[in-house]
Amino acid sequence: MDSKTKNRPQTLPDGGRPTLKTIAFMTGLGITTVSRALKDAPDIGAETKERVRLVAKQIGYQPNRAGVRLRTGKTNVISLVLTLEEEIMGITSPMVVGITEILGGTPYHLVVTPYSAVKDALAPIRYILDTGAADGVIISRTEPHDARVALLTERGLPFVTHGRTEMGIVHPYHDFDNERFAYEAVRKLVARGRRRLVLLEPPPHLTFYSHMRAGFERGLRDFQADAIGFHQTNIDHSLVEIRDAFEVLMRSEDAPDGIVSGSGSGAIALIAGLEMAKKKLGEDCDMVSKSPSDFLRWLRPEVMTMYEDIRVAGRELAKAVIGHIDGQPPETLQSLSQPEFQPPITRGLRA
Amino acid sequence: MDSKTKNRPQTLPDGGRPTLKTIAFMTGLGITTVSRALKDAPDIGAETKERVRLVAKQIGYQPNRAGVRLRTGKTNVISLVLTLEEEIMGITSPMVVGITEILGGTPYHLVVTPYSAVKDALAPIRYILDTGAADGVIISRTEPHDARVALLTERGLPFVTHGRTEMGIVHPYHDFDNERFAYEAVRKLVARGRRRLVLLEPPPHLTFYSHMRAGFERGLRDFQADAIGFHQTNIDHSLVEIRDAFEVLMRSEDAPDGIVSGSGSGAIALIAGLEMAKKKLGEDCDMVSKSPSDFLRWLRPEVMTMYEDIRVAGRELAKAVIGHIDGQPPETLQSLSQPEFQPPITRGLRA
DNA sequence: CATCGCAACTGTATCGTTACAGATTTGAAG
DNA sequence: CTTCAAATCTGTAACGATACAGTTGCGATG
Numbered sequence: 001m002d003s004k005t006k007n008r009p010q011t012l013p014d015g016g017r018p019t020l021k022t023i024a025f026m027t028g029l030g031i032t033t034v035s036r037a038l039k040d041a042p043d044i045g046a047e048t049k050e051r052v053r054l055v056a057k058q059i060g061y062q063p064n065r066a067g068v069r070l071r072t073g074k075t076n077v078i079s080l081v082l083t084l085e086e087e088i089m090g091i092t093s094p095m096v097v098g099i100t101e102i103l104g105g106t107p108y109h110l111v112v113t114p115y116s117a118v119k120d121a122l123a124p125i126r127y128i129l130d131t132g133a134a135d136g137v138i139i140s141r142t143e144p145h146d147a148r149v150a151l152l153t154e155r156g157l158p159f160v161t162h163g164r165t166e167m168g169i170v171h172p173y174h175d176f177d178n179e180r181f182a183y184e185a186v187r188k189l190v191a192r193g194r195r196r197l198v199l200l201e202p203p204p205h206l207t208f209y210s211h212m213r214a215g216f217e218r219g220l221r222d223f224q225a226d227a228i229g230f231h232q233t234n235i236d237h238s239l240v241e242i243r244d245a246f247e248v249l250m251r252s253e254d255a256p257d258g259i260v261s262g263s264g265s266g267a268i269a270l271i272a273g274l275e276m277a278k279k280k281l282g283e284d285c286d287m288v289s290k291s292p293s294d295f296l297r298w299l300r301p302e303v304m305t306m307y308e309d310i311r312v313a314g315r316e317l318a319k320a321v322i323g324h325i326d327g328q329p330p331e332t333l334q335s336l337s338q339p340e341f342q343p344p345i346t347r348g349l350r351a
Numbered sequence: 352m353d354s355k356t357k358n359r360p361q362t363l364p365d366g367g368r369p370t371l372k373t374i375a376f377m378t379g380l381g382i383t384t385v386s387r388a389l390k391d392a393p394d395i396g397a398e399t400k401e402r403v404r405l406v407a408k409q410i411g412y413q414p415n416r417a418g419v420r421l422r423t424g425k426t427n428v429i430s431l432v433l434t435l436e437e438e439i440m441g442i443t444s445p446m447v448v449g450i451t452e453i454l455g456g457t458p459y460h461l462v463v464t465p466y467s468a469v470k471d472a473l474a475p476i477r478y479i480l481d482t483g484a485a486d487g488v489i490i491s492r493t494e495p496h497d498a499r500v501a502l503l504t505e506r507g508l509p510f511v512t513h514g515r516t517e518m519g520i521v522h523p524y525h526d527f528d529n530e531r532f533a534y535e536a537v538r539k540l541v542a543r544g545r546r547r548l549v550l551l552e553p554p555p556h557l558t559f560y561s562h563m564r565a566g567f568e569r570g571l572r573d574f575q576a577d578a579i580g581f582h583q584t585n586i587d588h589s590l591v592e593i594r595d596a597f598e599v600l601m602r603s604e605d606a607p608d609g610i611v612s613g614s615g616s617g618a619i620a621l622i623a624g625l626e627m628a629k630k631k632l633g634e635d636c637d638m639v640s641k642s643p644s645d646f647l648r649w650l651r652p653e654v655m656t657m658y659e660d661i662r663v664a665g666r667e668l669a670k671a672v673i674g675h676i677d678g679q680p681p682e683t684l685q686s687l688s689q690p691e692f693q694p695p696i697t698r699g700l701r702a
Numbered sequence: 703c704a705t706c707g708c709a710a711c712t713g714t715a716t717c718g719t720t721a722c723a724g725a726t727t728t729g730a731a732g
Numbered sequence: 733c734t735t736c737a738a739a740t741c742t743g744t745a746a747c748g749a750t751a752c753a754g755t756t757g758c759g760a761t762g
Contacts, residue, residue, distance in 0.1 A: 067718030093441035418748030
């Protein structure tokens with residue numbers, strides 16, 4: 001056999017699926033040439049590239065992910081790391097949708113990697129690093145000094161956080177402006193004549209705890225209102241706990257007349273506690289709540305809501321990880337979504 | 352070199368990650384032996400197996416997924432196929448959590464594969480089949496004659512459906528007993544003296560449409576109530592559409608006094624429509640609703656809810672696909688979850 | 703003391719892809 | 733008529749794992 005054609009595929013691959021070998025066979029080229037033609041390498045002739053691309057398209061060639069991954073280490077996987085616990089109010093749904101909307105136009109797949117105990121937050125990160133399971137990672141519930149961020153940065157694995165950190169590391173993130181949310185909430189409540197305000201805040205170890213508190217306190221100063229303490233309770237507590245604690249507060253001397261709720265599901269529990277204390281929302285007390293879904297607006301239009309669009313967050317996060325993977329500088333991959341009050345649901349027919 | 356030891360690894364792999372080669376080097380065995388020892392093959396000595404397992408554990412060996420996948424075709428991936436559209440009320444969240452709870456104890460990863468247009472429901476299935484992207488598939492929103500089920504069965508790829516089909520193919524599924532739900536709902540409403548009942552039903556093309564209708568109609572017969580038509584509207588319509596249509600119905604001569612809502616978010620819209628027609632829930636009209644989350648119970652305790660536990664559904668689905676992959680007969684992988692009325696939220700302190 | 707069977711282990715080829723180091727052709731320069 | 737460089741193309745090896753077809757050593761059998 002002519003040495004020049006020694007390596008030309010003589011047979012097609014067994015399985016029905018086309019590979020480089022299939023294209024090489026059909027075009028009469030070598031496998032290497034086909035591979036390089038498809039990645040538009042400079043040492044392949046223009047006409048050859050055209051021919052290869054045509055055939056590849058015709059037979060519906062798609063590179064074998066395992067082959068690529070084994071050879072290059074590129075997984076084409078984005079890993080979404082989630083706590084099983086945070087799922088109470090279903091923030092994951094729109095997030096997954098948003099992410100996949102972006103990944104749909106790319107070769108990336110979305111893998112969901114869960115962890116259970118809060119102290120194990122590092123475990124899935126280690127797993128991904130150790131096994132090279134993903135090209136990029138999305139994490140949420142960031143802390144000011146976040147061990148995951150430190151580890152990922154040190155090991156050079158691209159990632160993006162949902163929430164910011166405070167450790168002097170410049171990394172991609174997307175966040176909701178919780179400072180501004182709380183500030184605007186206070187403004188709104190004071191405008192309604194409320195001056196004794198309570199905040200249902202995030203757990204203190206998370207970064208956005210201090211954002212929200214800062215906004216709240218700045219609002220109190222600027223608009224001259226007072227804080228009612230409710231520190232024993234935060235949005236990570238169960239709805240029953242929040243409700244009961246709030247009932248006690250509402251029955252006390254110290255009852256607030258305005259509420260800022262840092263979570264949509266927390267708002268439900270606050271309303272229940274308020275009603276158990278025989279108070280009426282909109283009369284004895286007004287409330288502003290963050291809300292990632294629509295049900296509050298529909299069922300309790302008295303509540304003033306600021307919509308946190310998790311779906312958009314998912315899109316931003318996906319774009320940011322990919323940007324990071326592609327080598328864009330982290331500082332260009334940071335975004336903050338601005339809270340805005342939602343209009344009430346249209347009440348007219350044919351709305 | 353002695354031919355007997357010709358293939359013994361002389362060097363460790365470059366990357367830090369241990370491979371079979373690493374273990375072979377450390378134990379002085381051949382790569383093949385190590386591979387077979389770790390899968391407990393019968394032709395490897397007991398002591399050798401022990402030694403290999405020990406070393407593997409010590410150095411934290413984990414098989415390279417790309418290597419396995421390339422050689423064997425086994426992906427260790429379960430694909431969850433979702434419509435981007437169905438995500439309105441966030442059913443995905445608890446579902447993903449339930450699935451990952453089960454996959455956590457297995458080598459499987461969960462990949463989320465979305466599709467957008469309803470007519471493209473087959474596209475992700477074809478993709479998975481063509482590229483061998485997964486060992487098993489989870490699909491939802493089944494139709495009586497479901498092209499995806501036909502295709503997956505024909506091509507022999509293990510799968511499970513959330514919902515049943517009616518095409519004479521015995522396949523794994525998990526479903527909520529919608530027939531019984533509607534039947535019990537009618538019973539409850541009639542027990543409350545309601546006799547003019549309306550059903551907010553699923554879109555007619557889905558299998559559980561006929562289940563729910565059948566249960567509803569059986570209930571009407573058994574408990575002697577009448578149906579009020581509401582056929583122009585179903586749970587896939589927008590909340591605003593549902594609300595407006597229901598307002599019209601409630602203002603008409605033909606207004607119902609009892610509602611069976613096939614979806615939790617639909618219930619929200621029905622309540623809004625009812626209130627816009629100046630009617631009062633619990634007085635002019637009672638309602639039983641399916642509810643995958645808690646907010647209805649908290650915010651509208653007048654609504655009687657039957658909880659559909661999507662998280663459990665996720666667990667059942669995951670177990671069923673894996674069972675199917677492992678060759679268990681499909682008829683042993685079918686389950687139906689029984690609806691039960693939920694107790695009201697505990698009202699006392701320290702509940 | 704050959705021969706056989708068995709237990710325990712190993713080498714080779716392969717999955718699909720790509721990095722790397724050639725190989726071949728062509729045409730221009732000397 | 734060399735010689736050389738540029739333009740194209742190609743073979744080989746390797747990523748990590750496993751199927752398959754051996755090989756080795758050893759005690760039992762005739």
